[in-house]
Amino acid sequence: MNELHLSLNIDGLPLFKSSKVTLWPVLGRIINLEPEIVFPIAITCGSSKPQCLEFLKETVDELKILMQNGLLIGDKAYSIILSCIVCDAPAKSMVKAIKNHTGYSSCDRCVIRGRSVHRRMTLADCTTLPLRTASSFRAQTDPEHHRGYSPFCDLQVDMVNYMHCVCLGVMRRLLLRWIRGEKSTTKHVPLKRPSLSAHQVQIIGERLLALKTHLPKIFARKPRSLVEVDRWKATEFRVSKHVTEQLAEFAHKLLTSFVKKSSELYGELFPVYNVHMLLHLSKDAITFGGLDKCSAFRFENYMQQILKNVRSGKNLLSQVVRRHKESVSMPIVNDQQSVKKFTSERPNNSYILENGHCCEILEVLDDSIAPNLKCQVFTSKYPLFQSPCTSNLIGAYTTSLTVAIIKRIPSSYIASTAILLELANGKIVFLGIAHEFFY
Incomplete structure (x- = not known):
């Protein structure tokens, strides 16, 4: 280097x-x-x-x-x-x-000229x-x-x-619009009712809390109920965000479609500066090798x-x-900060391999810097959903124990951390974490 x-x-x-x-x-x-x-x-x-x-x-x-x-x-x-x-x-x-x-x-990326709508740019x-x-x-x-x-x-x-633009800007704005609606800024702007009912907000909050035990330790903050959305930090909004540089062109089309329809969906006051900046987000992912x-x-x-x-x-x-x-x-006691430590304990033992297979670590076989691992490898996987795009694009898969085999693999074969969820119908869901890849 x-x-x-x-x-x-x-x-x-x-x-x-x-x-x-x-x-x-x-x-x-x-x-x-x-x-x-x-x-x-x-x-x-x-x-x-x-x-x-x-x-x-x-x-x-x-x-x-x-x-x-x-x-x-x-x-x-x-x-x-x-x-x-x-x-x-x-x-x-x-x-x-x-x-x-x-x-x-105000946009430093393009020469768009804003329009003042009821005192909001x-x-x-x-x-x-x-x-x-x-x-x-x-x-x-x-x-x-x-x-x-x-x-x-x-x-x-x-x-x-993108932390302030997407996580604290657009995601926060969307959640508040969904659960509280939008207050009238002037007598000429009618109140926008919430998109979600109180019962729906409660169900989503309960599901977020149920995810706590399934999130690996790389998530510094565990999910909280939507009742506490005013106190959410950027990392909590980040759980819901996936934009990867490998699919930047497709992501740009989706983001452009969202920005175009945002006025229709959420009113003419919605497309503010942070929403507009989504149009330039995919280019940043390519330029900097990831957001x-x-x-x-x-x-x-x-x-x-x-x-x-x-x-x-x-x-x-x-x-x-x-x-x-x-x-x-201060003296450095252990200079192994960048060495990945593996464990067989849930929820920190689920990964996506370089060949695309999902796996769960059952045992760490040695204590070297790059240990061998005894894993339950799922040899087949299917998209979790197909619309509006296949979930494979964001690393979301479904599989089952019927296609699992026990295998010894080197830790160097691991590509990314994942979240493992077991559904009531016996299926297993793996959610690859886009912002925590190994290098």
Whole structure:
């Protein structure tokens, strides 16, 4: 490996509920190196959102040097490539010095012009619109899109984030629309009734809770009832999302169809900025080799570590820097973070093999780094559903014990983690987890 692909994150971190003091860390991670570790590059503290981008100057200047000259580690030289900057919509508009997501020319991917509907900005046009390019952005050919000059204009970089766009944006909006309807914003907009009855919401909530015992440990948060949807985190909305780069073209057709019909299904106020950005999602999956490579999940987790390091309101930056120095100076007891640990205990023993077969680990035969496994392998599988597309596209299969054989296999044959569900009719369902593939 001769290249290091760097991903940056810039976002605000409120420290106290009783104060406006906020940290603005610039975080980084190497996305083509396992395990992916988040590290701080710069941290700014203030009582408000930065009014200018001067706090990014040193970071950008250092990046220029690294991208031009590379990085020498020992006797080996590495090229530094800035793959993307991960921001939510408000931070992205600030860092790129462009109009906010509520503006008419807010989309930084295409030249769509929004339409104000009852004081809400909507972007419902799904026709083929000219895309913005690096040259047109730097030349500021669309004056209505820009608010100033971004220090990142001198660097080849893109800024995306599906965590806030899809998980906390569209999925959250859809769930709230289904279970609560949409309140009237003005006297001219009638109340939109919920799509689901109270009984249906209760049944879905019960099924979500029943999934708790079937989800493997890679899910940091287990499902909660829809009654608590206001407190759901992005990882909980993520359970319902599957977009893979291998099927990006098909995914784009589905997403385009959804955006086109969203106004008809959920009203003319529905296709806001986050909904429109779904049209550009499949391209990001191809560009970055998967949406997890340009998501904010790892950065948000690290932000919580920073928050825990602040223990009083005095010398805030000193506290964060000292705690960071302590963490990096601690001796590493076990440097096996990237080694996959296998178990025969449910629900953490279900996988999809490289040949496409589903399997369940019955016994780990040795304790080496790449152990051999005694598995129950299901040699035949069928799509869980066929409409609107075959479920094979998202790794959802059904099988049964009648086609199962006991087999010894190397752990290197495993391709992805899966969720195993046993149905009342004796059938077994395997759900491949799209965002947790082995490399």
